Amino acid sequence: MGCGTSKVLPEPPKDVHLDLVKKVEPYTGYKTDIYKHFIKGDGDGIKSAIPSPPCHVNPHTEQPEPRKNRVAKYRAKFDPRVTAKYDIKALIGRGSFSRVVRVEHKATKQPYAIKLIETKYREGREVCESELCVLRRVRHTNIIQLIEVFETQERVYMVMELATGGELFDRIIAKGSFTERDATRVLQMVLDGVKYLHTLGITHRDLKPENLLYYHPGMDSKIMITDFGLASARKKGDDCLMKTTCGTPEYIAPEILVRKPYTNSVDMWALGVISYILLSGTMPFEDDNRTRLYRQILKGKYSYSGEPWPSVSNLAKDFIDHLLTVDPNDRMTALQALKHPWVVTMAASSSMKNLHRSISQNLLKRASSRCQSTKSAQSTRSSRSTKSNKSRRVRERELRELNLRYQQHYNG
Structure with missing residues (x-):
């Protein structure tokens, strides 16, 4: 139910004092990044707070790639240390600098989720550090649990509990x-x-x-x-x-x-x-x-x-x-x-x-209203692109003025 705007990312915390993760697989040093064509940033990663029903797909538009092919593509591009322990099953989520994939532990057959974060981008690196600093410390029945971490030079694989409900x-x-x-x-x-x-x-x-x-x-x-x-x-x-x-x-x-x-x-x-x-x-x-x-x-x-x-x-x-x-x-x-x-x-x-x-x-x-708004936004995106920078400056100026206007109200 968001406004379709990017989150502002925080500075990574530097004061973590407790590490409860069982295992972290560090970067071992690749001369070239064999995964460099895998995940790219794809927008702001904001999801609707209320689930949106599927919009009708135009039959004349290009059809999405078959699921089997997509899974095979992701499996082939994962770090070998990850695929040695886990079978990659399906892509279940995505963000600006991350993908979440459902996997199965080869030995135990236990399902997990792996969150892959691109750390070659500054924003992705900050998000990764923030999330790892927290998840390494927490153990609570109502908080998702981090199992283990694999690191490469340009991305991090976080193995976590899988919530299937x-x-x-x-x-x-x-x-x-x-x-x-x-x-x-x-x-x-x-x-x-x-x-x-x-x-x-x-x-x-x-x-x-x-x-x-x-x-x-x-x-x-x-x-x-x-x-x-x-x-x-x-x-x-x-x-x-x-x-x-x-x-x-x-x-x-x-x-x-x-x-x-x-x-x-x-x-x-x-x-x-x-x-x-x-x-x-x-x-x-x-x-x-x-x-x-x-x-x-x-x-x-x-x-x-x-x-x-x-x-x-x-x-x-x-x-x-x-x-x-x-x-x-x-x-x-x-x-x-x-x-x-x-x-x-x-x-x-x-x-x-x-x-x-x-x-x-x-x-x-x-949800239906958001679906219609999304389709409308997609159809007019190209015409708005030349105005985007100006609109952003206007919004920032309005927000500054609004902050000043309500400072006295807030303090009162």
Whole structure:
């Protein structure tokens, strides 16, 4: 559900103090890079926060390469040390400087995911270092686990747990029933993971629904937090303030927008946005115009109008209100959120109101709208290319003016 804009990447953390990864295979030195034609950067890598339905393909356009051929191509271009241990099965995701591939361990037949990151590009290298610094430190049931790492001169292969249950909203749409009790179960798992991260001095900085995956397709599956490319890791006792502007537009906290030093409370703002979507299928702050979107966030004004909000409890709304608070000092911590009456009582006594119909309709409506917007953008991309640099400068100027305008509002 993003605006289709690039993330701003953080500086790689330099203070990691704990390494729990079992094994790292270092670069052994190739005279030439035999994989140099493999992965290229392909745009901003922003995914929709709400899954998009497949758009209809024009039968007269070029058809995609058969899956079998694509898999064979990826398998042939992987590092030999990786293919010696793992069978490459399928491409399951892609980003600006990365690909995620489903693999199977040859000896144990256990499925895993391998994230391949291009480190010859500065941005890819920074993302890789950030993610590795975090994943080497964490061990938690609701956080994706790093198994081992292979390195070459120009790319890194990260072997990780494979979450096969799909994205959070895919499951909600397919489920047929969704109540507040279901929402609190999801949020309890996410909050447990976030509390653990914050205890270690780690701030995710890009929490959003598509980074919350179910471990397996079963009804009892746990939720796992993924994608730590923008995470910041600090040693205990270090200055906890961060300054880098980064994140996904609709989930960015106000203090980041006004370029103030911030803390891990930015993750709690993002969880407020996620909670709002979880209970309604809509965004609390949304506008195709970036300046207007940021204005909404800085004001912290949203509404509970439209379906299914009349059927949502006041306790649930109070939970959201204590997260979507402009002043980070007034925002709930992960521990406080876990102790909020809505989370505690709903986990014990079910709310019987089924919110599924309204939520799924809103999710699918938004996804369909994004699909149409994508096709329209593709058809007009060439005509806009000559204006892109000018438009970017205008947006940057508007954002600077907006920041100055709301500095006084924010500080008040």
